[in-house]
Amino acid sequence: MLIQLLTNKYPGMRLWLSQRLTALVMAFYFITLLVLLIIIQPSGFVGWHAFISPIWFRLATLVFFMCLFMHTWLGVADVLQDYVFNKTLRAYMQIVVDIALVAYLFWLTFILWNV
Amino acid sequence: MTNLVKFQIYRFNPDVDKKPYMQDYSIELAEEDNMLLDGLMRLKEQDDSLTMRKSCREGVCGSDSMNINGKNGLACITKIADLEQPIVLRPMPGLPVIRDLVVDMTQFFDAYNSVKPYLVNNDPLPETERLQSPEDRAKLDGMYECILCGACTTSCPSFWWNPDKFVGPAGLMQANRFIMDSRDQATEERLENLEDPYRLYRCHNIMNCVEVCPKKLNPNAAIANIKDLKIERAKTTKKERTIFGMKVV
Numbered sequence: 001m002l003i004q005l006l007t008n009k010y011p012g013m014r015l016w017l018s019q020r021l022t023a024l025v026m027a028f029y030f031i032t033l034l035v036l037l038i039i040i041q042p043s044g045f046v047g048w049h050a051f052i053s054p055i056w057f058r059l060a061t062l063v064f065f066m067c068l069f070m071h072t073w074l075g076v077a078d079v080l081q082d083y084v085f086n087k088t089l090r091a092y093m094q095i096v097v098d099i100a101l102v103a104y105l106f107w108l109t110f111i112l113w114n115v
Numbered sequence: 116m117t118n119l120v121k122f123q124i125y126r127f128n129p130d131v132d133k134k135p136y137m138q139d140y141s142i143e144l145a146e147e148d149n150m151l152l153d154g155l156m157r158l159k160e161q162d163d164s165l166t167m168r169k170s171c172r173e174g175v176c177g178s179d180s181m182n183i184n185g186k187n188g189l190a191c192i193t194k195i196a197d198l199e200q201p202i203v204l205r206p207m208p209g210l211p212v213i214r215d216l217v218v219d220m221t222q223f224f225d226a227y228n229s230v231k232p233y234l235v236n237n238d239p240l241p242e243t244e245r246l247q248s249p250e251d252r253a254k255l256d257g258m259y260e261c262i263l264c265g266a267c268t269t270s271c272p273s274f275w276w277n278p279d280k281f282v283g284p285a286g287l288m289q290a291n292r293f294i295m296d297s298r299d300q301a302t303e304e305r306l307e308n309l310e311d312p313y314r315l316y317r318c319h320n321i322m323n324c325v326e327v328c329p330k331k332l333n334p335n336a337a338i339a340n341i342k343d344l345k346i347e348r349a350k351t352t353k354k355e356r357t358i359f360g361m362k363v364v
Contacts, residue, residue, distance in 0.1 A: 012309070012316040013345050078319070081312065082276050 019074045022067040029064040049115065058112045065108050069101045118144045120154055121201035124165065128214055135212070139201065151198070152179055152191040166215040174329060177264030181216050182207055187266035187327040207269035209278060222278045223265045223285070230282060230290035230308065235301035251297035258292035258337060260330050261285060267324035267334050273317040280313035284324035284334035287315060291337035294344065306341070306348055315341060 042051040052058070076097045084090040120142055127135035142157050152172055159165050167190075168178040174192040182205040183193055195202070210218040236245065268274050268283035282290070290309060293299050309315040315338065324334040 010310060010345070010349055012312045012314070013342075013349060015312060016316045016342065017346065082273065082317065 015074055015077070019071060019078075022071040022074070025067040026064060026071065029060060029067075032060075052115050058115070061112060062109065066105065069105060073097065073101055118146070118148070120144055120195060122154070122158065123201040123203045124158075124215070125205040125212075126165075126215055127212055128164070128166075137203075144195070149194055149196070150191055151183065151193040151195055151202070154195055154202075155179075155190055155204075166217050168217055175262060177262035177329075180207055180264035180266045180269075180329070181205065187270045189264060189266070189329040192329060207265055209269045209271075209275040210265075218265075218269075220265055223263075223268055223283070226268070226274075226278070226282045226286040227263065227289060229314075230286050230293075230305070231301070232286075232289040232293065234293065234296065234299055235304075236298055237300060245298045247297055254295045254297070255292055257332055258288050258295070261288055261292075261332055262330060264329060266327045266329055270323040270327045271318075272321070272323070273319065277313055277317055280311075281317040282309070282314050284318070284338065287318070287341065288332065288334040288337040291341050294341065302344075303348070306345055309341060309345070315345075 036051075040051060042048045077094065080090050080093055084093060122140040122142070123137050124140060125135055126132070126138045140158055140162070142154065142161060144154055144157055148154055148157060150172075152169055155165070155167060155169075159167075167181070169191065170176040170178040172179075172191045174189050177189065179190040180187060181190055183190065184198055184203050187207055190204075204216060206212050206216045206218045210220060210222060213219050234245075263285060265285065268285045271281075271284055273281050274283040287309075290305055294302050294305050299305075318335075318338050320335060320339075322335055325332075328334070
């Protein structure tokens with residue numbers, strides 16, 4: 001089913017379901033992060049550094065932000081489909097958002113791997 | 116005791132007016148004039164140029180749906196006593212105005228017709244009728260009661276922006292009504308018919324449709340049911356896939 005989602009056979013459902021799946025991943029990350037913060041209660045530079053440093057945490061955070069960016073992309077695409085009827089203008093506006101999201105992703109990776 | 120009621124009504128006659136305007140009315144109503152439609156009929160005695168649709172005057176035909184104090188509803192089942200004054204009446208939003216409170220519902224019915232709102236069954240006709248169990252019949256409750264007044268669809272912003280592409284809550288609820296009908300054999304086609312990103316998925320669940328339905332129906336639940344069924348369908352059906360033009364088995 002996931003492969004069918006990735007192909008273009010269910011264009012409407014693909015976007016709608018992807019938005020929900022990314023939201024689920026973000027919710028899972030957020031709840032886990034909250035629980036970890038309550039249990040570990042990091043404090044000071046050393047505590048926070050130790051909390052963020054493990055590779056699994058950085059990878060999980062990267063996945064969370066990738067889902068967030070995909071969720072954003074889908075949301076913006078939805079809004080543009082609703083309100084911008086000129087397809088060329090819509091494509092340009094989408095490209096601006098795409099560039100911003102890719103830049104954010106690089107920036108985020110740089111931050112995470114320079115901790 | 117006087118029963119003076121104030122109205123502010125959208126007026127537009129394309130033969131005479133360059134643009135629409137709001138006209139104020141004050142009218143003395145009789146004791147038996149309880150409903151908004153009664154008030155409008157009294158107004159029409161005073162000004163017969165005021166144009167509206169009406170028929171059954173008891174919430175069955177759906178003709179007199181209009182925007183009442185900012186919310187779509189049926190004039191015939193709306194009590195004047197429940198409304199703030201002046202009562203502001205406008206035609207239903209999102210559709211072209213023909214005259215005053217009368218709108219052109221062609222786009223609404225085009226969307227409705229696009230979901231094939233009739234039973235599709237290719238089996239030979241039985242001698243009497245196509246039977247249905249009481250349980251299967253109960254699945255149609257809350258959908259078959261729709262009177263197609265258009266109040267829900269014309270209060271939906273997704274329909275305002277894309278009336279030619281988005282089916283709208285009324286049409287989608289009828290699609291679900293036939294998908295859920297145990298006698299119908301076109302479920303697959305009906306689900307496929309709603310696959311593109313516009314026809315079904317422009318619904319963002321803002322629930323205006325539920326808020327305004329004069330029959331207290333829930334088009335949003337019907338839309339959610341179609342989305343669920345489409346996921347079930349994607350799980351169970353194996354569709355031919357292509358990647359870079361090549362078939363994937």
